[in-house]
Amino acid sequence: MEYSIKNERTVFDDHYKMVKAEVIYDTFDGNKINTERLAFERGDSVAILIYEKETKSILATNQFRYPTCKHTEGWLLEIPAGSLEENEKPDDCIQREVMEELGYKLTSINLIYTFYTSPGASTERIFLYYSEISIKDKIEKGGGNSQENEDIQLVKIPVSEIPSKIMEVKDAKTILALQWYVLKNCS
Incomplete structure (x- = not known):
């Protein structure tokens, strides 16, 4: 199964950061999902x-x-x-x-x-x-x-x-x- 990330951009940048991206990923039945997702980038x-x-x-x-x-x-x-x-x-x-x-x-x-x-x-x-x-x-x-x-x-x-x-x-x-x-x- 594969995925790709496009148009990733920072939408909030303070002490922590929030990024938003277009995500395309394979589904378990062989199709693809194309959607937008947010990620809270806190660091490890x-x-x-x-x-x-x-x-x-x-x-x-x-x-x-x-x-x-x-x-x-x-x-x-x-x-x-x-x-x-x-x-x-x-x-x-x-x-x-x-x-x-x-x-x-x-x-x-x-x-x-x-x-x-x-x-x-x-x-x-x-x-x-x-x-x-x-x-x-x-x-x-x-x-x-x-x-x-x-x-x-x-x-x-x-x-x-x-x-x-x-x-x-x-x-x-x-x-x-x-x-x-x-x-x-x-x-």
């Missing part, structure tokens, strides 16, 4: 599930998320994450984000998988990592990047609470990571 992101050995806890963040106010949430519990900067490698980005948000230096990281956040609307992929750290790896304050107006609280979730915490979490990447952790440790 990274996220990481961090296990702190001494406390037997997963490290999470609590921070304000403006879009969730539409549903009266405001603050969300999430795993550390962030957006890749131009020409930045995902491995370098996750190191930077964890230092900014939590103040920990990661000694090793393992890529679990890469996935799309909302493939019907967004080009964003998330590179999801896992790391085990020690209390002694906390070498900076964390709390977010003040130049980005971040205010991030470190939350330690004991692994014994993960099954019940999954039902409370509202962030998809965090739910996915916690479920992966539970499955990994059940076998």
Whole structure:
């Protein structure tokens, strides 16, 4: 099956970008569809599930998320994450984000998988990592990047609470990571 993209153009360009294009693609019955589609170009992101050995806890963040106010949430519990900067490698980005948000230096990281956040609307992929750290790896304050107006609280979730915490979490990447952790440790 094949597709082609024509007349792709930017229709909104601010902190994020929206593009519109004519898309022609094959159908499963052998025909073609010719239509216009929009794509939210957010860029790729990274996220990481961090296990702190001494406390037997997963490290999470609590921070304000403006879009969730539409549903009266405001603050969300999430795993550390962030957006890749131009020409930045995902491995370098996750190191930077964890230092900014939590103040920990990661000694090793393992890529679990890469996935799309909302493939019907967004080009964003998330590179999801896992790391085990020690209390002694906390070498900076964390709390977010003040130049980005971040205010991030470190939350330690004991692994014994993960099954019940999954039902409370509202962030998809965090739910996915916690479920992966539970499955990994059940076998």
